[in-house]
Amino acid sequence: MFILSFLFFLTAILYSSVGFGGGSTYLALLLIWGIPYQIFPVIALCCNIIVVSGNCFNYARSGNINIKLLIPYLISSIPFAFIGGSLQLNKDFFEILL
Template identity: 35%
Template sequence: MAFLYASVGHGGASGYLAVLAIFSVAPAVMKQTALLLNLGVSLMSFIAFYRQGFFKWRLFWPFALASIPAAFVGARIPLSDATYKQILGFCLFIAVLRMISILRETASKPLPLWAGLSSGGAIGLLSGMIGIGGGIILSPILLLFRWASLKEAAAVSALFIFVNSVSGLAGLKTWIPLDQSSLVYWLIASLIGGFLGARWGAGIASNTKVKWILALVLVIASVKLWFV
């Protein structure tokens, strides 16, 4: 999961949540664990895409400005596990249908400030509520409205995920003690996969490959959220 998600600028929270759900991990532990794993993977992904020159501050700050406080608030709002999975899975599936209809990359358009702030706030609130960084929602938005290229979207989403994950963790009402032995293995696996995926996605993979991998990631996440 970490390799696949990091290659397109994501932290992998939706994938981690799906895997943890398979093993009947408690929802509160799932949310907390996914946000923790998100931190390392999204940071490595951001660094990889940043070094290749794909990060655009003008695309990042409007979304982040509104999303950071919203993620903190969202983490304090209770939401049933079944409800958030179905809503997020549906949104991701719609994003996939729109994305695969874009056969080639077109020129980017300027990001309206109001759109960045409003979208960032909504994504941040949802991210905090369900325990993800929000990049899996931000990336399709950036591409569908042609505000960024594929790899620019990956770079912006990676840092967006990191700051939202930090805010979401800070906003948790309760901190559940985790099984340290299991967490260490999960962290090691995610960091190795994230490092390799980020290097491949930022410096080796073509835009076409990144596009189809992103679509595949969204399909996997939506299917797992609906049926796991």
């Protein structure tokens, strides 16, 4: 588990340096390590939120966020995130997608 934790940390550092969260890499690492498929979304989403929140804080602090441009994306992302989160995929199809 120490190696997996280190790889998660390394993923967070590398992805956050270019403004991303690293969600797909978290999922791949969890799959490789044999973590139960049902808890993938919880682990990957929590890690992704932590990394992206740090990036958002830095962008806001430096004044790079345009609120007028951001609002439509926020309004449309909430229902689509709910729809995407409610989709049920079987494990084999998920592994092919990943």
